[in-house]
Amino acid sequence: xxxxxxxxxxxxxxxxxxxxxxxxxxxxxxxxxxxxxxxxxxxxxxxxxxxxxxxxxxxxxxxxxxxxxxxxxxxxxxxxxxxxxxxxxxxxxxxxxxxxxxxxxxxxxxxxxxx
Amino acid sequence: xxxxxxxxxxxxxxxxxxxxxxxxxxxxxxxxxxxxxxxxxxxxxxxxxxxxxxxxxxxxxxxxxxxxxxxxxxxxxxxxxxxxxxxxxxxxxxxxxxxxxxxxxxxxxxxxxx
Numbered sequence: 569x570x571x572x573x574x575x576x577x578x579x580x581x582x583x584x585x586x587x588x589x590x591x592x593x594x595x596x597x598x599x600x601x602x603x604x605x606x607x608x609x610x611x612x613x614x615x616x617x618x619x620x621x622x623x624x625x626x627x628x629x630x631x632x633x634x635x636x637x638x639x640x641x642x643x644x645x646x647x648x649x650x651x652x653x654x655x656x657x658x659x660x661x662x663x664x665x666x667x668x669x670x671x672x673x674x675x676x677x678x679x680x681x682x683x
Numbered sequence: 684x685x686x687x688x689x690x691x692x693x694x695x696x697x698x699x700x701x702x703x704x705x706x707x708x709x710x711x712x713x714x715x716x717x718x719x720x721x722x723x724x725x726x727x728x729x730x731x732x733x734x735x736x737x738x739x740x741x742x743x744x745x746x747x748x749x750x751x752x753x754x755x756x757x758x759x760x761x762x763x764x765x766x767x768x769x770x771x772x773x774x775x776x777x778x779x780x781x782x783x784x785x786x787x788x789x790x791x792x793x794x795x796x797x
Contacts, residue, residue: 608789608790610788611772613786626784674727674728677725
């Protein structure tokens with residue numbers, strides 16, 4: 569499978585714990601995006617990388633959230649001191665300059681449940 | 684702020700009928716729109732897109748219509764099949780090119796009855 573992959577697919581944690589998610593984009597895609605989706609809602613943009621540079625961050629990305637893409641390939645999203653309101657599906661997408669309108673391909677998501 | 688919304692949260696159709704899913708957007712500066720399909724437990728899957736310099740674009744069994752005058756977008760699915768059952772989202776590329784983020788609406792659940 570050469571699509572976007574995310575790990576883990578599911579994560580259950582206790583409030584106050586830290587969690588880290590990983591995203592592997594489609595090979596050679598230089599743009600990578602993180603979105604958050606709650607039940608019944610559309611995905612909400614969190615942040616975006618072009619290669620290793622984080623170019624845009626949403627106001628939704630509080631100081632408890634940090635994303636990295638150190639080598640311009642895979643990315644990690646860490647949430648510190650998790651809260652129940654962080655429970656959601658975290659989606660990763662990737663695209664490349666030159667793709668039709670920079671089409672974003674989404675991964676299957678990581679579902680986070682904070683108890 | 685800018686937003687993208689849907690008129691109908693749930694649409695139930697008979698297999699073989701045509702489906703029409705509607706979407707309203709508020710950012711008149713947006714120049715690119717996309718329809719995504721999301722099945723349970725999966726990420727959104729690209730269906731079709733359209734740029735603001737077009738009114739209509741056709742794919743395989745799907746057609747997207749854009750009415751910039753009233754800021755309205757629709758997705759037409761011909762001969763709807765059970766496999767089309769999913770949540771459909773419209774999205775716009777925010778900022779009219781100044782950003783690469785997508786702004787999604789809240790989704791319409793399409794239920795295809797056999």
